[in-house]
Amino acid sequence: GEDVEQSLFLSVREGDSSVINCTYTDSSSTYLYWYKQEPGAGLQLLTYIFSNMDMKQDQRLTVLLNKKDKHLSLRIADTQTGDSAIYFCAESITGTASKLTFGTGTRLQVTL
Amino acid sequence: GAVVSQHPSWVICKSGTSVKIECRSLDFQATTMFWYRQFPKQSLMLMATSNEGSKATYEQGVEKDKFLINHASLTLSTLTVTSAHPEDSSFYICSAPPGLGGGVNEQFFGPGTRLTVL
Numbered sequence: 558g559e560d561v562e563q564s565l566f567l568s569v570r571e572g573d574s575s576v577i578n579c580t581y582t583d584s585s586s587t588y589l590y591w592y593k594q595e596p597g598a599g600l601q602l603l604t605y606i607f608s609n610m611d612m613k614q615d616q617r618l619t620v621l622l623n624k625k626d627k628h629l630s631l632r633i634a635d636t637q638t639g640d641s642a643i644y645f646c647a648e649s650i651t652g653t654a655s656k657l658t659f660g661t662g663t664r665l666q667v668t669l
Numbered sequence: 670g671a672v673v674s675q676h677p678s679w680v681i682c683k684s685g686t687s688v689k690i691e692c693r694s695l696d697f698q699a700t701t702m703f704w705y706r707q708f709p710k711q712s713l714m715l716m717a718t719s720n721e722g723s724k725a726t727y728e729q730g731v732e733k734d735k736f737l738i739n740h741a742s743l744t745l746s747t748l749t750v751t752s753a754h755p756e757d758s759s760f761y762i763c764s765a766p767p768g769l770g771g772g773v774n775e776q777f778f779g780p781g782t783r784l785t786v787l
Contacts, residue, residue, distance in 0.1 A: 592778075599675075599762055600713075600778040645712065656703055657764075657776065659713045 561648060561660035568666045575633040577663045579646035582627060586648040589622060590657070591631045594643045603631070603644075633665075641667045671697045673765050675779035682753055683787055689749045690782045692719075692763030698743035699765035703776070704736075707760040719746040719763075753786045760784075 561581045569575045581589070587608050592600040606613045606620045606629075613620045619632040629646055646660040672695040682688050692702055700721045705713040717738055718726040725738035737749040750757055760783050764776040 597781070597783070599780040600764075602775050602778075605775070656715050656718060657713075658715075659705075661712050 561646060561658055563644075563646060563660040563663045565661070566664050566666070568668060569636050571636060571638055571667055571669055573636055575631075575636045575640070575665055575667075577631045577633075577644050577646075577665065579629040579631075579660050580627055581629065581646070581648050581658075581660075583648060583650075583658070584627065585650055588649050589620075589629050590647040590649070591618075591620065592645045592647060592659075594645065594662075596642075600645065636665075636667050638667045638669070641665055671695075671765075671767055671777045673763065673777045673779040675761075675763060675782050677782060678780060679783040679785075681785045681787065684754050685752055687749055687751045688753055688784060689747055690761055690763075690784075692746045692748070692765070692779050694744045694765045694777070697765075697767055699746075699767075700743060702740060702746040702763055702765045704738065704746075704748050705762045705764065707762060707781075709760075713762060716748075719748075721746075750784065753784070755786045758784055758786045 563579050590605040591603045594600050604615050604618050611622050617634045621630045643662045643664050645662045647657040649655045649657050674693045676691045702719040704716045706716050707713045716731045719738045719740040721740045727733045740746040760781050762781045764778045766776050
């Protein structure tokens with residue numbers, strides 16, 4: 558099956574690091590993505606990782622993938638108030654042309 | 670990056686009427702587009718895959734006669750909610766892979782259409 562789960566809510570102080578976790582069940586996933594959704598808006602791709610990688614860093618974002626445990630995480634360094642949003646992980650089998658299965662979403666709240 | 674637009678951005682309609690939502694790829698061609706539905710505080714659920722020049726593929730549990738999809742050109746897919754009822758009220762989002770020669774592992778999402786059925 559294709560179930561992707563995330564914790565519902567995370568609150569961090571501005572300047573701290575945020576870690577958002579995701580677990581998935583489909584071992585055939587090829588690409589794993591992190592999307593950001595601000596209120597009433599569409600989705601913005603933050604980063605993605607191939608299943609044969611275990612880490613990817615892009616400026617303030619670090620993605621860790623534990624394929625054995627089917628666990629994906631997104632670390633945001635120096636979290637800012639503008640990072641407050643809902644974050645979705647998603648998986649696909651073949652990449653761009655295949656459908657995405659989204660996680661349940663994590664609402665990140667950044668406090669001063 | 671590539672841009673996907675949706676129209677309208679929000680719509681309010683009476684129960685029993687039909688509503689058409691457009692999804693356009695503005696600067697690239699999309700042979701495939703995806704339609705998602707998102708209920709408040711929930712995740713996106715794929716409804717159907719829209720294929721240019723052929724019939725759409727619907728996910729299990731999605732009524733194809735209620736949610737009509739037409740992908741008549743390489744830049745436009747439409748979703749028509751027929752005989753809408755209050756339970757159809759939701760946020761509808763489309764996405765499109767970059768298509769031929771895209772070379773990017775990304776789908777581009779539209780800004781979404783909020784449908785409220787009274």
